[in-house]
Amino acid sequence: MKVGVIGSKGRMGVEVCNAVRAADDLELVAAVDAGDDFGPLLDADVVVEFTVPDASMGNIAWCIDHGLDVVVGTTGFDDAKLDQVRAWLDGTSSRVLIASNYSIGAILMMEFARQAAPHFESVEIIELHHPHKVDAPSGTAATTARKIATARAASGLGEVPDATTHDPHGARGADIDGIRVHSVRQRGLFANQQVLFGNPGEALTITCNSFDRASYMPGVLTAVRAIKGLSGLTLGIEGLLGLA
Numbered sequence: 001m002k003v004g005v006i007g008s009k010g011r012m013g014v015e016v017c018n019a020v021r022a023a024d025d026l027e028l029v030a031a032v033d034a035g036d037d038f039g040p041l042l043d044a045d046v047v048v049e050f051t052v053p054d055a056s057m058g059n060i061a062w063c064i065d066h067g068l069d070v071v072v073g074t075t076g077f078d079d080a081k082l083d084q085v086r087a088w089l090d091g092t093s094s095r096v097l098i099a100s101n102y103s104i105g106a107i108l109m110m111e112f113a114r115q116a117a118p119h120f121e122s123v124e125i126i127e128l129h130h131p132h133k134v135d136a137p138s139g140t141a142a143t144t145a146r147k148i149a150t151a152r153a154a155s156g157l158g159e160v161p162d163a164t165t166h167d168p169h170g171a172r173g174a175d176i177d178g179i180r181v182h183s184v185r186q187r188g189l190f191a192n193q194q195v196l197f198g199n200p201g202e203a204l205t206i207t208c209n210s211f212d213r214a215s216y217m218p219g220v221l222t223a224v225r226a227i228k229g230l231s232g233l234t235l236g237i238e239g240l241l242g243l244a
């Protein structure tokens with residue numbers, strides 16, 4: 001397959017270009033970044049997009065307009081943006097796959113959190129990242145929170161217990177579908193997430209660490225190879241790994 005990369009000079013884009021070059025069955029035919037002519041992407045069978053939240057929607061629209069399939073790793077998607085992508089895809093043959101995390105550890109962390117969610121009264125998420133990250137909370141934390149909230153609702157669990165009525169500084173963190181998320185930005189770290197569950201007399205903590213951007217490459221290449229078998233908008237690669 002011929003692969004194009006948008007965001008090719010970024011931290012993830014560089015890693016993706018190298019992973020594509022190293023794969024026997026893939027060929028890197030285009031590598032573009034901010035300000036570049038996107039024309040060379042027209043030679044690609046599939047485009048991989050790792051840029052910034054403010055640019056990603058425009059890049060996805062460009063790919064769909066030009067009949068291309070796109071594997072998106074950029075974070076910062078909410079329901080409104082996803083609905084917009086679905087609307088763009090309507091009546092086209094393009095495919096878009098968006099995943100907030102392509103590492104197997106993070107995908108399993110989210111799956112384990114989804115399984116644990118109906119069984120614990122309390123749950124909070126702490127995500128810790130390098131200080132260059134522009135979006136908060138992380139896409140992974142937002143996805144995890146939504147999966148937990150859905151699993152809690154399906155099992156009839158009510159709100160997470162919390163007596164806080166006075167929080168003038170926002171110390172309780174972000175609220176995503178009723179799940180508290182705390183974002184830490186720390187020099188020396190790359191990417192870590194902890195999901196803290198609690199019940200009377202017990203606690204369960206699920207932790208995932210990424211130490212290197214190499215951790216995302218098997219998932220990204222799996223998505224690249226699988227996208228022609230998908231249709232419309234696909235969220236996450238759990239299904240490609242037999243987890244959904």
Ligand SMILES: NC(=O)C1=CN([C@@H]2O[C@H](COP(=O)(O)OP(=O)(O)OC[C@H]3O[C@@H](n4cnc5c(N)ncnc54)[C@H](OP(=O)(O)O)[C@@H]3O)[C@@H](O)[C@H]2O)C=CC1
Pocket residue numbers: 006007008009010011012013032033034035050051052053055059072073074075076099100101102103135139216
């Ligand atoms: N899904 C996953 O598994 C993972 C997702 N991510 C996400 O991937 C994204 C990228 O992360 P990272 O590589 O660290 O970020 P970087 O800031 O290192 O890279 C982003 C790149 O995109 C470029 N860019 C900005 N605007 C455009 C545009 N309109 N068209 C083309 N290129 C553009 C930037 O150029 P310039 O700097 O000149 O503006 C930069 O080279 C983030 O949203 C991050 O959260 C990260 C790791 C894993």
Ligand SMILES: O=C(O)C1=N[C@H](C(=O)O)C[C@H](O)C1
Pocket residue numbers: 075100101129133134137138139140141190191192
């Ligand atoms: O910006 C990053 O670095 C990362 N972003 C993704 C996210 O927002 O979840 C994935 C990973 O945590 C690294």
